[in-house]
Amino acid sequence: MSAIDDLPPLRDVIREHSLSARKSLGQNFLLDLNLTARIARAAGPLEDSTVIEVGPGPGGLTRALLALGAKRVIAIERDERALAALDYIAKRYPGRIEIVHGDAQRFDPRPLLDGAKAKIVANLPYNIATQLLVDWLSIEPWPPWYDMMVLMFQREVAERIVAHEDEEAYGRLAVLANWRAETKILFDISPAAFVPQPKVTSSVVRLIPRAAPEPCDRRMLEQVAAAAFGQRRKMLRQSLKSLSADPARLAAAAGIDATQRAETIPVAGFVAMARELADIRATK
Numbered sequence: 001m002s003a004i005d006d007l008p009p010l011r012d013v014i015r016e017h018s019l020s021a022r023k024s025l026g027q028n029f030l031l032d033l034n035l036t037a038r039i040a041r042a043a044g045p046l047e048d049s050t051v052i053e054v055g056p057g058p059g060g061l062t063r064a065l066l067a068l069g070a071k072r073v074i075a076i077e078r079d080e081r082a083l084a085a086l087d088y089i090a091k092r093y094p095g096r097i098e099i100v101h102g103d104a105q106r107f108d109p110r111p112l113l114d115g116a117k118a119k120i121v122a123n124l125p126y127n128i129a130t131q132l133l134v135d136w137l138s139i140e141p142w143p144p145w146y147d148m149m150v151l152m153f154q155r156e157v158a159e160r161i162v163a164h165e166d167e168e169a170y171g172r173l174a175v176l177a178n179w180r181a182e183t184k185i186l187f188d189i190s191p192a193a194f195v196p197q198p199k200v201t202s203s204v205v206r207l208i209p210r211a212a213p214e215p216c217d218r219r220m221l222e223q224v225a226a227a228a229f230g231q232r233r234k235m236l237r238q239s240l241k242s243l244s245a246d247p248a249r250l251a252a253a254a255g256i257d258a259t260q261r262a263e264t265i266p267v268a269g270f271v272a273m274a275r276e277l278a279d280i281r282a283t284k
């Protein structure tokens with residue numbers, strides 16, 4: 001019997017289904033059900049929730065979500081071998097889990113949600129984790145179809161998500177993430193908890209989408225952040241040249257001193273510059 005349910009230990013499931021981890025699928029399995037329960041609990045009370053899980057693998061996190069009362073888990077998995085393995089969970093929690101075979105990068109859960117908000121909870125495959133997050137933060141129209149994300153990343157990526165100005169990890173990802181969501185690193189998980197062990201520590205990050213982020217065109221924001229951080233050691237009057245013939249004026253119109261560098265500008269400053277850029281483009 002396991003720590004959270006009456007199902008077999010994950011090591012037995014992996015052995016029975018020959019689920020040796022594949023690097024190409026970013027597979028590092030978390031076999032400690034106390035830890036998967038800690039991640040599931042970080043998503044708050046689950047009783048009325050529909051949870052989207054990316055990459056359930058042998059099902060450690062899936063089991064925790066269901067044991068803690070998630071009303072429904074929609075799990076999308078690319079690895080066919082894992083689909084067969086997950087059957088034991090479907091039998092234990094009839095009607096509460098839907099397993100979708102496919103690529104999370106092409107998966108739109110909206111038709112399955114009937115307008116209700118979901119939570120995204122996942123130990124993401126590290127090779128596509130950042131891109132998945134950017135896609136979820138770029139959803140239009142905003143607010144999106146989820147009301148919370150609890151996601152595991154490599155520690156270094158987690159730091160780039162939650163960073164603020166004047167911090168080393170501050171960059172394009174933090175601007176997008178903190179513009180659209182409240183972000184927080186909740187706790188770390190050591191490499192020793194995974195099979196196989198990754199080289200680096202992982203962190204669980206919670207993102208709660210803002211209902212009304214400061215209005216601006218997301219693509220303009222991305223362009224300003226890309227130009228400014230593309231030359232992060234340069235002053236804005238230099239780094240924004242690719243966007244505007246008069247970058248000092250663009251910054252000044254947004255209330256920003258163009259002798260500053262990208263890393264010192266808060267998200268609100270990027271938003272103000274994105275609005276000015278949109279105005280300049282509109283009057284051209």
Ligand SMILES: C[S@@+](CC[C@H](N)C(=O)[O-])C[C@H]1O[C@@H](n2cnc3c(N)ncnc32)[C@H](O)[C@@H]1O
Pocket residue numbers: 025026027028029030031054055056057058059060061062076077078079082102103104105123124125126128
């Ligand atoms: C880091 S493992 C996590 C497995 C499990 N949730 C756990 O915590 O032990 C990532 C999982 O994502 C799956 N995966 C990889 N690429 C995927 C994709 N594009 N779409 C859906 N699942 C994917 C892998 O097969 C693997 O099961």
